[in-house]
Amino acid sequence: MVEAGRDSEQDPARAGTDAGGAGGQAASRALFERALAVTPGGVNSPVRAFNGVGGTPRFITSAAGARLTDADGHEYVDLIGSWGPMLLGHAHPEVVAAVTAAAARGTSYGTPTVPELELAEEIVARTPVERVRLVSSGTEATMSAIRLARGFTGRDVVVKFAGCYHGHVDALLASAGSGLATFAHSGSPGVPESAAGETVVLPYNDRDAVTAAFAEHGPRIACLITEAAAGNMGVVPPDPGFNRFLSETCAAHGALFVTDEVMTGFRASARGYWGIDGAVEGWTPDLMTFGKVMGGGFPAAAFGGRADIMARLSPDGPVYQAGTLSGNPVATTAGLTTLRLATPEVYEHVAKAGEIVKQEASAALSAAGVPHHVQSAGTMFSVFFREGPVRDFDDASGQDLTAYAAFFHAMLDAGVHLPPSAYEAWFLSAAHDDAALETIAAALPGAARAAARAAGTGVRG
Ligand SMILES: Cc1ncc(COP(=O)(O)O)c(C=O)c1O
Numbered sequence: 001m002v003e004a005g006r007d008s009e010q011d012p013a014r015a016g017t018d019a020g021g022a023g024g025q026a027a028s029r030a031l032f033e034r035a036l037a038v039t040p041g042g043v044n045s046p047v048r049a050f051n052g053v054g055g056t057p058r059f060i061t062s063a064a065g066a067r068l069t070d071a072d073g074h075e076y077v078d079l080i081g082s083w084g085p086m087l088l089g090h091a092h093p094e095v096v097a098a099v100t101a102a103a104a105r106g107t108s109y110g111t112p113t114v115p116e117l118e119l120a121e122e123i124v125a126r127t128p129v130e131r132v133r134l135v136s137s138g139t140e141a142t143m144s145a146i147r148l149a150r151g152f153t154g155r156d157v158v159v160k161f162a163g164c165y166h167g168h169v170d171a172l173l174a175s176a177g178s179g180l181a182t183f184a185h186s187g188s189p190g191v192p193e194s195a196a197g198e199t200v201v202l203p204y205n206d207r208d209a210v211t212a213a214f215a216e217h218g219p220r221i222a223c224l225i226t227e228a229a230a231g232n233m234g235v236v237p238p239d240p241g242f243n244r245f246l247s248e249t250c251a252a253h254g255a256l257f258v259t260d261e262v263m264t265g266f267r268a269s270a271r272g273y274w275g276i277d278g279a280v281e282g283w284t285p286d287l288m289t290f291g292k293v294m295g296g297g298f299p300a301a302a303f304g305g306r307a308d309i310m311a312r313l314s315p316d317g318p319v320y321q322a323g324t325l326s327g328n329p330v331a332t333t334a335g336l337t338t339l340r341l342a343t344p345e346v347y348e349h350v351a352k353a354g355e356i357v358k359q360e361a362s363a364a365l366s367a368a369g370v371p372h373h374v375q376s377a378g379t380m381f382s383v384f385f386r387e388g389p390v391r392d393f394d395d396a397s398g399q400d401l402t403a404y405a406a407f408f409h410a411m412l413d414a415g416v417h418l419p420p421s422a423y424e425a426w427f428l429s430a431a432h433d434d435a436a437l438e439t440i441a442a443a444l445p446g447a448a449r450a451a452a453r454a455a456g457t458g459v460r461g
Pocket residue numbers: 136137138139140142165166167168227231232260261262263264291292301
């Protein structure tokens with residue numbers, strides 16, 4: 001195994017140049033060149049590119065526990081966690097065994113199966129949804145929830161918040177946080193006015209804006225969709241009472257309240273963010289969406305909610321929704337096994353490890369004089385490269401992206417793979433053991449100094 005750790009004390013100007021150092025990135029570079037020839041940007045999801053931080057994405061060839069190994073043989077402690085799903089860590093032996101056995105029984109039948117039934121039961125048991133429909137991606141989940149909300153209410157307008165990402169659904173691809181923020185798009189060409197024109201975008205955590213929007217458009221609003229706690233502009237929790245206020249405002253206007261827990265579901269807590277907010281404050285969403293952890297690293301996602309609303313879905317009702325691979329037996333076995341293994345101890349461990357990493361990151365950045373702010377939502381957290389609390393996307397956009405790029409590359413050189421964007425949560429897992437935390441702790445001071453050298457020299461988000 002080649003050590004990824006190299007000199008993280010280099011000139012910040014190298015951040016983004018991918019000066020690979022002695023370890024070298026020859027294999028990743030060669031693979032990326034091949035990928036560029038056949039795939040736009042060389043990646044199958046834009047957030048995987050290093051456009052925000054510069055350099056060549058690492059091609060990962062294997063992963064186990066808290067660690068990734070790349071094509072050049074470098075090992076990294078993983079803080080991407082597949083962008084959320086890997087709550088148990090990579091290649092958990094029991095998940096691998098269950099998936100292998102499921103695959104051996106056949107990979108897809110196009111009929112009802114037991115694992116999809118049991119996964120649906122598990123979701124209904126952990127959340128306030130009464131009925132759930134399984135799909136293959138978070139995007140499909142939110143797209144379907146919105147169609148159902150429109151079908152149920154007979155209204156067209158959808159309200160969302162700037163900086164909340166709900167997948168690449170046409171109607172929701174306005175002011176949509178991390179990927180778009182990283183790539184400086186304000187929405188996307190290809191989304192027709194007719195699709196985005198029925199979407200009202202409001203500042204997060206702004207009650208007055210919500211009240212005004214409902215006063216103006218109330219009778220036309222089918223639903224308001226919000227991340228249960230925002231995680232796609234960095235982690236921005238709702239102000240206390242904000243979700244309950246949204247729920248009450250929707251109810252008062254006959255609109256549906258949709259909470260997107262694709263990222264927070266079974267991650268922020270065992271019952272998602274709802275488990276530490278709605279369950280405590282006494283509100284219930286009309287519809288919810290899930291993904292990531294519930295797929296255990298496979299393509300499985302879901303939307304669900306009140307039985308009377310879900311009854312409008314085909315085949316019971318007229319709102320059409322379908323999928324050849326929906327509820328796929330291998331994917332749902334991975335998700336079901338993951339959820340069953342996600343014991344209270346798992347959440348306690350992830351929370352405790354998070355406290356350690358947050359504290360150490362903050363201490364290192366403070367010692368180096370780098371303006372920063374750490375925020376959490378349940379067990380999720382992120383580090384903003386700017387001072388002071390972040391309550392909405394405008395706040396989040398004030399980050400020093402050059403400082404983050406230098407920090408990111410110094411961490412990478414020292415064997416820690418952060419998400420290549422300043423607008424993402426840092427995902428830990430049950431597999432982040434003492435050794436993994438030590439690698440992170442050892443990397444932080446040098447990375448903080450690299451960030452300090454780069455701070456203020458370039459782009460602000
Ligand atoms: C809150 C939220 N909703 C929806 C999505 C879309 O999910 P997917 O990427 O599986 O389509 C994501 C992440 O990608 C997300 O974080």
